[in-house]
Amino acid sequence: MVCHCGLVTGKNEPVPLKSIEVEVKVNDHVATVSSTLQYENKEEQPLEAIFVFPLPAEAAVCHFSAKIGETEVVAHVKEKKQAREEYDDALSSGQQAFLLEESEQSSDVFQLNVGSLPPGESASIRLEYVTELAVQADDGLRICLPAVLNPRYEPQGVNSGGGGSAQVTSVPASAVPYNLSVKAHVSSPRPISKVESNCPLDPLNYLNPEQTQATISLAAGHKFDRDVELLVYYKDAHQPTPVVESGQASAKPGSLMGDTVVMLSLYPEFPTSVMSSMTSSGEFIFLVDRSGSMSCPMHRGEGAQERIGSARDTLLLLLKSLPMGCYFNIFGFGSNYESFFPKSVEYSQQTMDDALNKVQTMGADMGGTEILEPLKHIYSQSCIPNQPRQLFLFTDGEVGNTKQVLDLVKKNAKSHRCFSFGIGEGASSALISGVAKEGGGHSQFITGTDRMQPKVMQSLRFALQPAVVDIAVDWKVPKGVSVTPLSQPISVLFQGQRSLIYAQLTGESSKQTEGSVTVKYSLAKQPVKNQLCFSLKPAEDTGLTVHRLGARTLIRSLEVEERGGGSEKKATELKDRVVNLSVQSGVSSVFTAFIAVHKGSGEAVKGPMLRRNVPTPRIGGGGGGGGSMRMGRSCRLMKKSTKMYHAAPMAKMRLCAAPMIMCHSAFPGGRTGTENQLGTCKRSLSRDLCEPSSVYCDAGTHSIKHGFEMADNFEMAENTITVPELTRDPLFQLISLQKASGSWVLETALVLVLGKTLEEVDKTKPEQVDQEVWATVLALIWLHGFKIKDQDEWQLLAIKAVAWIQAQNVPFVPECVAAGNALLGCKVQKETLGL
Template identity: 25%
Template sequence: MIPTALTIDPTLTQPLDEPAFGRLETSQGRLPLAALSVNARISGLQVATEIQQTFVNNTGAAIEATYIFPLPDRAAVYAFRMQVQGRIVDGVIDERGRAREVYEQAIAAGQRAAIAEEDRPGVFTLRVGNLVPGDHAVITLRTVGPLPIEDGEVTWAFPLVVAPRYIPGAPLGGEQAGTGLAADTDRVPDASRISPPVLLPGFASPVRLALAVTVDGAGLPVSNLRASLHEVFAAPEAGGWRLELRPGERLDRDFILRWTLGDAALHSAAVWAPDADGEGATAVLTIVPPVGAAAQGRPRDVVLVLDRSGSMGGWKMVAARRAAARIIDTLGARDRFAVLAFDNTVESPPSLGAQLATASDRNRFRAVEYLAGLQERGGTDLTRPLALATRMLAGDDDRDRVLVLVTDGQVGNEDEILRDHGPRLGDIRVFTLGIDKAVNAGFLRRLAALGGGACELVESEERLDEVMAKIHRRIATPVLVEVSVAGDGLDLATQAPHRLPAVFAGAPLVVHARWHGQPRPGATLELRGRLPAGTEYHQRVRLDPAPPAAALAQSWARAHIRDLEDQYAARTADPSRLEQAIVAVSRRHQVLSRFTAFVAVDREVVNPGGNPRTVTQPVERPAGWSQPRFDAMPMEHARRGEPKLVGAISMSSKRSAAPPRSATLSAPPPPGARAPAPASPPRSPSPPPPRQESPEGATVSAIPYLARLGAIVRDLERAVDTAAAQLPIARLIELLEDLRTVGLDALATALAPLVDRLRGSLGADDLLALLKEAVAALRKLVEDKRSPPPPPGKRKDFWR
C-alpha cells in the first residue's frame, strides 16, 4: 500500500533565501502535530519519563501523520499506547519487519494504527495512520534511563529536535525508506528516515510544548538547580523540586537541567531487583572513584579533530576554536600532538603538517594561531579525519594515545563510521566534545565508548569553561584501570557496558548485569582494578534491594542492546546472531531497539479501502543555526521534483526515486545574514621560568621542580591510607621522569631512592609510618636544594 501525497498550495511556496510568512496551513488543513507533553520524575540518578504526542486531523480526508523525533539516547522505551476518540490500544513489541506488516495490513483495511521505530540511538519515527477528519490521537511513550553525574553534578538532557545531518554517498534509485528530505544513499541507506522537513523562519511554533520535571535526590540534598537554555518556573515539592517550562517555548533546542546532588555522601553502591516473572534479576553497580586516586603521568600523543563544516556556523565555531585551543594549552613538552580540521577535506596547520609534533611552546602557539582563523564551510565528512587520526596514533605503547573530536555530530552514516573505525579505536582513548543546542549525543557517546573515553556536551559558550576543566582531567591517565566486577551468580556475559572503561576522577561508572536466579541475602559484588601507581585495588560492595519503581531490567536491556548494536555496526561478530540476540532481549524486556518496533492497531474500520494521504510533520530549525538551508546535507541528496521547504511544511510521496544531481556542498549566506563572530586572538604561551646554569651545564632551573616537590610533600602528609597515597606517589614518579628528561640529574639521583621506597611501601602494613619517614626525608631534600652553601670566598649575604 503506497499512500498518496497531499497536494501543495503553491501560494505558500517560498524561495530558500527569503523569509517566510503566512499561516501554517495548506489547502488540505493545518499540520497534524498539535501538542507535545513531557512529564519526568527523577529520583537520585534515575529518570522515568512519559511523553505524549497529540495529532489532530484538520483536513477533509483521512491522513497518515509521520513524525521524526528525538529522545534521550540512553533511555529505554518500554511502553507505547494509542488513544483515539476514547478508544485505547496498548502497543506490543515485535520484530521490525513483522510489526511493519501488521501496521500496513491494518492501514489497508481502514483501521487506525500506530507504529514507533528506532532509526538511530535517540532518533525515532512515529506513524499514525487512518486518522479521519476531526480525529484527535494521543500517542504515549514511557521511558526509563540513568542520569550521568560528574563532580557531584547531575545532568538531565531531553532533546526536542532532530537537526539536519550530513549525508554522504551516491543516491539510491527506486523505493525510498522514508519520507524525509534526503535521498537514501549507498552509505546511508535510510537517510530519508532521519531527515525531516524543516520549518521556514518567521512562522509561529505550530506545536504546544509542555514540559514538567520533578527532581528528588533520593535522600541526598539537591542544590544549584538550573536550566541552561530555557526559562522555567520552580517550586519546592515533597523534599525535592518541581519545574515547569514557560509556555510558548519552541521545539528548537534540547532542554538541559543540571543540579548538584549531595556532597561527600556519594560512594560505590550496588542494588538489585527481581524480574516480574521471577526467572531472574538485574544488578546495577555504581563505581565511585577511590578518594585520592589520580593519574600517573605518561607522555601523551594527542590528535585533535575539529569539525569546521557548515552546520558549525556562528557561536559553535567560536566555541570549537576556543575548546581546541584550551586542549592544546594543557599539553607539556613531553607530549606530541596534531590538529586536523575537516569538512569535505582535511587540513592541518601549514607549519606543523598532518603529523605528530612535539608540544613545544612554538608549536602550540602555531596551532592556536591557525585555529583562530578557522571558519565554517562544507559538509561533515568525518570518515577521512578519523582514518588519518587512528593511523597517526597507532603503535606506540609507551605513550598515552588520545583522540579528541570537537563537533556537533550531525552525520547520517554513524554505523559506517563505527564499523570502519571501531576496531582501530580499542587502544586509543577517545573523547568527544559535542557543541550544539541540539547535538547528536547518541553517536558521540557511542564513538567515545569504543575508545574507553567519555563524551561531554556544550550547549552554550557559558558552559564551555566548565566542560574544559573536565576534558583536561580526562585527557590525563584514568584513576582506576583494568576494572572488573564479579559476584556469585552474576552473568558477566550480560555485563553492560561489555567493555568496562577506565574510571576517571569525579565521574562514577555504572555497570549493569544480569543475575542467575536471585542473589542470596547479604550478597556482595567484588570490584577489582589498578590504581595510578600500579597497586591493585579491591573493594566489596553490599548488594541492596532497589526501590520498587527502579526499572533495572529495562535499564539493563537498553544498555545491553546498545552494546550489541555497536557490535553489529562494527561487524565484530556474526550479524545474524547479533540481530537474533537484540530481538530476543528487546521482546523479553519490552524495550525498543533498531530491530524491533512497537505497533498498536484499533480493530474498528474507520476508512474503508485505506489509502490515507501522508503528511510528514516538519520540525523546527535548530536554534543558533545561521540559515534555513541544509548546511549539513549535500544538495545532490535532496529529492528532485519535490519541494524542499514549502511555506511551512513539506509533504511528499513516501517512495520516490532520486536521480543523481550535481553536488553543491555549500552556498553563500543569504542577504542580510549575520556575519560569523570574529575569531578570538591567539593566546601567547606563558613565558618560561627564569633559567640558571645547573651543575651539569644545562640551562634548566630546579626552582619550579622543587616547588612541585614541595606540593607533593604536602599531599603525602595528608594521606591516610593506600588509596589516598596513590595520587602524590604517582606525581612523584612523574616528577622523577621530568627531572631526568630535562637534565637535572643531581636532583633526580637524590630523589630516586625515596621514590622507590614509597612505591614499594604501598602494600606494606606499616604504610603510615613509612610515609612519615619519607615525608621527612623529602622535606629535607627540598630545603637542602633550595639553600645551597655559599660559594667559597664569598659572604653568605652578598646578594641581599
C-alpha cells in the same frame, strides 16, 4: 525507512500539533520520561501521520500508546519486518494502526506512523522511555529533552541503507504552532542542592524537610529554539549507589524480566600517591569540525561567541596545558580534511608556536561534515611507542553514517581513547556519546551558555590520568544465587567518574541477604581495588526501570557485535537474540518496532490518505554547509550585526607622564557584556588626555564583542611604548603568553594583564630571583587571586608552571610569593600555589 521530520505531506500542508506535555521522574541518576503529543485532524479525509523526532541515544523506549477519540491502543514490540507488514495490512483493511521504529542509521532518531486519523478526530500519542543521566564536569546530572532534530549530513557516496536521512522542514522558532510544557519530579537518597536549566524555570519546590524530593516546571512560553536541558545537583553526589529491582511477576522465572536485576553506580577512588603526578606521555590528536555551521553562535544570548571562535580558544588552552615530552597534531574537517603536521610531532616551544599560528587562522570554511574519512586516516597512522593515543573530537554536526563511525572507533579502541564534544543544540547524542563509549573515553555536551573550556579541560585531566589496566569485576553473592552480567566488561576507569554495572541475579538464598562487587585493577603498576556491598532485598517502587536499562545495555552491545562482521550464521543468531530480548523486555531495538492495531469501521480507505507536516523550529547548528544539507542560512540569519573591533598587531598607546594605576577590581570580573575584557570602564582610552591620577581601565565602549580597540593614532606623550594587542579576555591573554615549558617571561604584555608597569614589577622583584621565575610566580598568584573561579580551565597549565619553578631549584620562593602578593594586593599562600 524514509525519514522526514514532523508529520509529513508532499504538499507541506500543516497538521496542527496542539501541544507537547512532558513529565519527567528523576530517581537519583535515572530518569523516566513520558511525552504526550496532542493532534487534531481538521481535514475531510483520513490522515496518515509520519512523525520523526530525536531521543537521547541512551534511552530505552519502553511504552508507546495512542488514544483516538475514547479508544486507547497500547503497542507491543515485534520483529520490524513483521510489524511493518501488520501495519500495511491494517491500513488496507480500514483499521487504525500505529508503528514506532528506530532509525537503522542512528539510535537517537525515531519514526512514528499514525494511520489513519479520521476526519474531525483528535489523537493523543504517549511515548515513554527510561535513560541514565550523564555526569557533567561540575557533577551535575544532565537530562536532555531533545526538541531539535537537525538534518543528518549524508556523506557523498555513502549508502544509507534503509535508514535514510532526516529531511528537516522548518520554520522560525517564533512561528512553531504548538506549545511545550515540562514538569519534573526529582527524588534521591541525598539532598537535592539545586536544579538548573538552559530554559527559564519556575521556582524549585521541595516536598519534604530533608530536601530529598522536589518538583520543578518549565516556565510558560518556551520558544522552541533549543533542546530543554535540566541539570540536577545532589549533595555528596559521588557516593556509590546500588539499586536492586525485583522481577516482573508475570514473567518466566530465569528470564531477564522474571529475575532480579541490580544496577551499581561506582565512583572509583584512585590512591593519592598515584594521582599526585600526571602522565607526561601520550599522543594527543585534536579533530575539529570546520563545517559551515561552526560559524553559528554558541547560544542566542547577547555577546555569544561563534562556535569556531570558542574552539580556537579551547585549542589554545589545550596546547598550553600539554606536558613536555608528549606528541600532538590537529586536524580540521568538513567536506574534506587537513592536518597541521603530516604526522604527530613532539611537543616543544617551536611546534606549539607553529600550531598556535595555524589555530588563529582556523575558520568554519570547509563545507559539510565528513567525520569518517579523517578518522580512517588517523587510524591508518602507526601509533608512537610508549605514547598512548588520545583522540579529542569536536563537532556540532550530525551524520547519516553514525553507525559506520561508531564501528570504526570500536575496531580501533584498543589503540586509543576517544573524548568527544557535542557543540550546540541538536548535536547527535548517538554520535557524541557513542564514539566516547566505543573509544573508552568520555563525552561532553556544550549547549546554551555553557563554556566549552572547563568541560574540555576535565577530559584532558582524564586523558592525563595514568592508564588503568587489567580491570576485573568480582561478584560475591550467597550460595544459590548466580550472576549474569548485562553490561560489557569495564574497559576504562577515570578518577571520580561514574561507572554503571548491570547484572541479572538468578535464584534465591534463604540465609544471606547481602552481596558485594569488587573492581580490581592496576594503576601505575600498583594493584587497586574498590568494593561496594549491597542488599539483595529489592527496592520499593522502582517499577521495571532497572530491568529496561539493563536490557537496553545488553541489546546495544549485541547490535554492535552483529555489525562487527563474522559468519552469516553468527549474525543471524545475534539478530534473533536481540529480537527475543527486545520482545521480552518491551524495549526498542534496531531490529524491532512497536506495533498497535485497532479495528475501526472495517471499511478500506479509498485512495491515498493525506499526509501532513508539523514543522520543526529553524535554528543554527547541524551538519555543515555541503552535501545534502539544506542548512547554513539559518545560522547567518540569527547572528546579530555587531561591529568588529581589531587592534593593529603592535598598536601604539600613549602613557601618562605620571604613573598610571591599573585598578585591581578590573580583573576578577566576569566575561559577558561590556565588562568582559578588563573590568568596569571608567573612561575610554581613545584620545582622552590623562590626568595624574588617571586609572587605566577597559575601553568598554570600544571593545564590546570581539576584541580590544587601541587606535594607532593616539597622541604621543613623553613616554611612549608599543604593546601587543590585548585579547578580549585577560585570562586568555595570560595563557597565550605562557611558554611550552610552563614559564612566563617578564614582558610588557604580561605586566599589562597584571595591571602594573614594567617599572613597578621590576622594582619589587627580589634581587636574587631570576626574571623568568619572578614572572611565573606573579602569573600563578594572579590566577589564584583573581581567577580562582576558572581554576578548572587553568589548573593543568598552573601545574606545569609549578613543576618548572621547582626544576629551577630556586632558594627564594617564599620571598618571591610574599613580594608578589604585596605587588598584586593578594594573600595567596605558597602552599596554595603548590610550591
